[in-house]
Amino acid sequence: MSTKDQLSSLKGGFLEQRSNKELIEGILFSLPYLATFSLFLLYPLLKGGYMSLFEWNPFFPSESEFIGVQNYARMMSDGAFWNSLGNTLYFVVLTVPMIVIFSLGLALGVNRDIKGRGVLRAVFFSPYILTVSVAALIWIELYATGYGPINSYLSLTGINPPAWLQSYTWAMPAIAFMTMWWISGFSFVILLSARQSVPEYLYEAAKLDGAGSWRAFRDITLPQMRHAIFFVVIINLVWSFQIFGQPYIMTHGGPGKETETLVMYLYNVAFNQRNFGYAAALGYVLTGILVVVSFANYYLFRGNNE
Amino acid sequence: MEISYWTLLTGGDGEIMVKLIKRFNDEQPLGDVTISRQRVPWDEYYNRLFTAMTSNEAPNLAICHGAYLRRFSDLVVPIGDLMSNTNYVKQILDACTIDDEIRAVPMDSHPVGLYYNEDILKEAGVTNTPFDDFSQFEEACNKIRDETDYTPFGPSPNTGVEHRQYLTSIASLGGKLVETGGDGPKAVFDQGPGLEAAEYYASVSGERKWDIPDTSEDRVNREFLAGNIGFMVHGTWTVNRLRDVDFNWNMMKPYVTPNATQLRTAADSHTLILPDPKMSDERIKTTVKVAEWLTQNNPEWGAEAGHLPAYIPTLESDDLRNAEIWDVTLKDFMEMAQNGQLAYYPQLENFDIYDQTNWTWLLDAYAHNVSPKEAVSNGVQTWNSNL
Numbered sequence: 001m002s003t004k005d006q007l008s009s010l011k012g013g014f015l016e017q018r019s020n021k022e023l024i025e026g027i028l029f030s031l032p033y034l035a036t037f038s039l040f041l042l043y044p045l046l047k048g049g050y051m052s053l054f055e056w057n058p059f060f061p062s063e064s065e066f067i068g069v070q071n072y073a074r075m076m077s078d079g080a081f082w083n084s085l086g087n088t089l090y091f092v093v094l095t096v097p098m099i100v101i102f103s104l105g106l107a108l109g110v111n112r113d114i115k116g117r118g119v120l121r122a123v124f125f126s127p128y129i130l131t132v133s134v135a136a137l138i139w140i141e142l143y144a145t146g147y148g149p150i151n152s153y154l155s156l157t158g159i160n161p162p163a164w165l166q167s168y169t170w171a172m173p174a175i176a177f178m179t180m181w182w183i184s185g186f187s188f189v190i191l192l193s194a195r196q197s198v199p200e201y202l203y204e205a206a207k208l209d210g211a212g213s214w215r216a217f218r219d220i221t222l223p224q225m226r227h228a229i230f231f232v233v234i235i236n237l238v239w240s241f242q243i244f245g246q247p248y249i250m251t252h253g254g255p256g257k258e259t260e261t262l263v264m265y266l267y268n269v270a271f272n273q274r275n276f277g278y279a280a281a282l283g284y285v286l287t288g289i290l291v292v293v294s295f296a297n298y299y300l301f302r303g304n305n306e
Numbered sequence: 307m308e309i310s311y312w313t314l315l316t317g318g319d320g321e322i323m324v325k326l327i328k329r330f331n332d333e334q335p336l337g338d339v340t341i342s343r344q345r346v347p348w349d350e351y352y353n354r355l356f357t358a359m360t361s362n363e364a365p366n367l368a369i370c371h372g373a374y375l376r377r378f379s380d381l382v383v384p385i386g387d388l389m390s391n392t393n394y395v396k397q398i399l400d401a402c403t404i405d406d407e408i409r410a411v412p413m414d415s416h417p418v419g420l421y422y423n424e425d426i427l428k429e430a431g432v433t434n435t436p437f438d439d440f441s442q443f444e445e446a447c448n449k450i451r452d453e454t455d456y457t458p459f460g461p462s463p464n465t466g467v468e469h470r471q472y473l474t475s476i477a478s479l480g481g482k483l484v485e486t487g488g489d490g491p492k493a494v495f496d497q498g499p500g501l502e503a504a505e506y507y508a509s510v511s512g513e514r515k516w517d518i519p520d521t522s523e524d525r526v527n528r529e530f531l532a533g534n535i536g537f538m539v540h541g542t543w544t545v546n547r548l549r550d551v552d553f554n555w556n557m558m559k560p561y562v563t564p565n566a567t568q569l570r571t572a573a574d575s576h577t578l579i580l581p582d583p584k585m586s587d588e589r590i591k592t593t594v595k596v597a598e599w600l601t602q603n604n605p606e607w608g609a610e611a612g613h614l615p616a617y618i619p620t621l622e623s624d625d626l627r628n629a630e631i632w633d634v635t636l637k638d639f640m641e642m643a644q645n646g647q648l649a650y651y652p653q654l655e656n657f658d659i660y661d662q663t664n665w666t667w668l669l670d671a672y673a674h675n676v677s678p679k680e681a682v683s684n685g686v687q688t689w690n691s692n693l
Contacts, residue, residue: 058360059380080691144522166521166673254666255675256684264663271353272658273692274377 071281084265103187128185132245194228318546410577417573436558460526475503477570477649493689
């Protein structure tokens with residue numbers, strides 16, 4: 001049976017409505033992405049799953065020993081894994097709400113008719129274009145205990161400032177705050193765009209009905225922007241669970257192991273201990289967590305929608 | 307033939323390496339052989355080398371710290387039989403020998419020493435430099451603390467030098483970081499000399515009041531360069547930054563550990579390895595010759611970059627002995643190398659010893675986040691889970 005016959009025999013309205021030419025064009029247009037996806041995502045994903053079942057020998061892969069699910073079982077009793085997972089969750093809890101609220105505040109503020117609006121947009125977005133190394137180095141200087149500007153200003157107010165990046169209490173919040181400064185620009189742009197898409201007549205109608213600012217925000221702005229907010233929450237959740245560069249550069253996982261996150265631990269297991277099988281298993285668990293969290297968010301927001 | 311060569315050197319020694327390679331390519335001492343240099347940032351270097359080696363993309367020649375040789379020894383080409391001579395400082399060459407096979411051509415040793423600001427010492431009334439024991443160092447620090455507004459001593463926390471200071475102290479107390487037994491390597495610094503060294507390290511920023519318990523990155527280095535600290539433990543490479551300071555400085559052997567039973571200083575070596583075992587025999591032979599040239603024709607590696615050359619004729623050359631830096635730093639380092647006083651890091655297969663994540667417990671002790679005993683206990687736990 002030829003391709004044409006196969007296609008023409010397919011049931012369902014979707015394919016039947018399109019000519020073979022369109023279908024072939026569609027496939028051809030998709031090929032570059034599919035090739036890239038297969039090479040850089042699908043293959044590593046499958047290879048990682050395969051490696052996670054082995055005591056992997058990186059120099060001589062053929063000498064790797066199959067150990068089944070032992071790498072996954074090992075996590076249950078691995079204190080460093082649970083510590084890094086706990087640190088990651090703490091970072092997520094600190095960061096995601098901060099970023100969403102901060103970005104939403106900036107977006108709503110800049111959406112108003114104020115002078116210098118264009119400049120402010122550029123300013124708020126600009127940290128996002130920095131690499132993690134540059135952003136981290138800037139904040140290492142800002143947080144420096146003795147000579148950092150933050151502590152200098154706090155000292156002027158009579159506050160005895162903490163050693164931000166050396167303190168068991170403050171190291172993670174300090175990293176979370178730096179992260180908010182660094183990546184909020186992305187969420188800000190998304191939310192600003194969403195806010196600008198909300199029809200103004202809704203606000204005018206609400207105003208005529210006597211609704212105040214808070215009521216308009218609660219009943220018009222938030223519902224109208226919920227898809228953008230959902231996207232911002234999800235993308236920040238994914239990024240936050242994958243945090244690596246900030247603690248790696250700013251604290252090296254310290255003080256103690258207070259800022260060692262899951263990806264940082266994964267990296268250490270792979271490149272410090274050279275245990276690539278276990279690192280691959282850790283990667284799969286992280287992926288599983290992200291999938292679960294993403295679906296949970298999806299259903300949560302869908303529920304609100306309904 | 308073009309030899310691909312990876313380095314990780316930046317700053318002063320990076321510039322000297324560039325000059326050295328340019329000289330090689332200009333003079334072409336091995337005939338039609340040139341070097342193609344690629345510099346990889348320090349913090350990415352070993353992972354990129356590792357991934358290159360596991361994916362058959364390794365360069366012909368690469369710099370490798372002696373401490374990392376065992377991590378790469380499975381694939382590094384043994385070269386003992388191909389070297390034209392082994393006239394290198396024995397302790398340094400020994401560090402290149404893994405399982406009785408020479409795996410690298412040693413280029414240098416870069417130990418740490420005790421750098422000091424002569425102007426601060428003068429103001430404090432300290433005139434008996436260089437010191438012969440810890441009590442003189444202790445007295446000088448106390449004088450700086452009591453007689454001046456300067457900070458007496460910083461063992462360079464959070465610069466990557468803190469663990470060199472710690473290793474210096476452990477080795478001076480006769481201890482080790484790791485014991486290698488039948489069950490494999492095991493961290494043992496949570497007791498005896500390891501604990502004593504950590505207690506001393508914490509006391510510098512504690513009861514001795516020689517420094518503050520602040521482990522902000524690079525603080526001591528900056529403060530020393532700004533002329534605010536009397537003594538600093540640092541490596542040979544720091545001379546490149548000290549050339550520009552506006553105070554008088556000098557260096558002496560690091561008698562910085564109380565109750566020391568011997569003088570030791572933490573050291574490592576830049577070595578040259580052949581990380582690609584799939585090279586042809588001809589290319590391997592040529593690459594070894596290139597490595598030998600780079601390590602044997604480099605007086606500027608000592609005179610300008612500040613490292614202690616490993617090749618004995620270079621070490622004894624007039625070029626080096628007449629260099630300005632010889633009397634300031636290299637003479638002391640050479641004496642220590644000849645006396646077997648260099649304390650090398652343990653060579654571990656599954657442990658990245660320079661990764662700062664393995665040393666956060668030491669910064670905890672210095673910052674007084676936890677007691678020294680708890681810090682070393684945390685450190686040993688981390689190390690042993692990795693080892």
